[in-house]
Amino acid sequence: MHIEEPATHNFIEVDFQPQQLPPLQTLLNSNQSCELLKQVTQIIDTNPASELATTLQAIAEKLQQFLDTQQIVIYSIHGNDSTVAPNSLISSPNLNHTNSNHSIAVPIFTPNFSISGASTKERVLWGILIANGCSLLSCEQQECSILKLIAREISVAIQQAQLLTKLQAETEARNRVETQANQYLQQIDHQSLYIEQIQQQLLSSEKIATLGELIVDLVKEIRDPVEFIFNALYSASQYAEDLIQLLEHYEHYYPTPPATLPTFLQSLDTNFIKTDFIKLLWSLQAGSEQLQKIVSALHNFSDDDSQIKKINLNHTISGAIAILQHRLKQQPNRPGIEVVKEFGDIPLVECLPSEINQVFISLLTNAIEALEERLNYDNSFMPKIWISTEVVQSHLSLLSNTSVLSNKQKQKVLIHIYDNGTGILPHIQRRMFEPFFTTKPIAKSMGLGLAISKQIIEQNHRGKIRCNSQLGHGTEFVIEIYTSGRHNADIKKHANF
Known part of the structure; x- marks a missing residue:
């Protein structure tokens, strides 16, 4: 296999300091230069910022036609550039151009973005714009000026692409953060619902536990008045039977009482019944009221x-x-x-x-x-x-x-x-x-x-x-x-x- 020896090119030395670029008035020294700048600007405005490679390819073709050079090369030196592949060559060759060993190279500078994303005054070297096979040495100064002008426009296109890439990255990051935040909020909602359920269970458990302790104590508290009422009701019913029997005697013999009535009254001991019966009824009422208060309060609590x-x-x-x-x-x-x-x-x-x-x-x-x-x-x-x-x-x-x-x-x-x-x-x-x-x-x-x-x-x-x-x-x-x-x-x- 035969490998041709690479051609030797004579590069025209160009100062890489962006601040020393000629003013636009000097560069725009002809109608042709104005037309070229207009067409390059139109290419940048027409093509989306996301398609930087296509834009640079069109600019290279347009510049090659204008300068009538053998080849226009746009060379990226950034390995971390996401818009153009690192060390890529965007070129437009002129196959009909005669071989020449004259080439002109100008730097392409872009703004340096700070950590916050803002553009700083410092500019960094992005790549090189090369015109291979320049035909006329007398036109070198004019060609160099035109290349510097186009390098400025290329820098604008690159800056737009970089800003778009940065914006897309920030948007994706924000979307990821929002997605994560929504997931966290959903988890918090689920956890809050779970906590509310636990709280409700704890409330019910605490209430049941308190109610259980109260019932144990209140059963003892209620037992005494219940037993008293039960026993008192037996005596009260006996008193009631004796009094009813006495009324029946009066009803039977009224209006002439029998001679045995005093003996019957003495056997009943009516004076004791009157006194004790009233006390017994008062006690029954007090005991029942106490029970009613306890039961009512317990009902309200439970x-x-x-x-x-x-x-x-x-x-x-x-x-x-x-x-x-x-x-x-x-x-x-x-x-x-x-x-x-x-x-x-x-x-x-x-x-x-x-x-x-x-x-x-x-x-x-x-x-x-x-x-x-x-x-x-x-x-x-x-x-x-x-x-x-x-x-x-x-x-x-x-x-x-x-x-x-x-x-x-x-x-x-x-x-x-x-x-x-x-x-x-x-x-x-x-x-x-x-x-x-x-x-x-x-x-x-x-x-x-x-x-x-x-x-x-x-x-x-x-x-x-x-x-x-x-x-x-x-x-x-x-x-x-x-x-x-x-x-x-x-x-x-x-x-x-």
């Missing part, structure tokens, strides 16, 4: 009805006290816990009764346990719980939201539950509303009571709950809740988490 209702919080608190009466009364190892109720004249409150009742049960249980803890080491201590309710306007609110509401909607009810127990340390106060945080043994408490209470008041009812406590001076819980159902939609949305 009711799963998710309907918003208007309730009297004073009655609801009284019901919670009735449920916990077995823990408030005197025990063999400690005195009874006094409950002082200072109920104000408050309006009805629109809420979910079952959830609000659970909050009161939880807070009262915490107060009782705090008092029992202090009684363990202070026998002279007199345990007491104060509960007060009042109605206030929004400017006294614990909340930061002061949106414009009607006078009725501005009303809120404040509930204060205070005990003179041991108090709470500051570092515990900061975490006491966190789920699963507890200072009690795990077997005794899951640490969900206060967390669920906060969720019910603040998220489900858009209210507020706070704790004020000082070690050795007791603890106060303050609940704020609007009387109006301005958040009915929110209450329904967040009901049972």
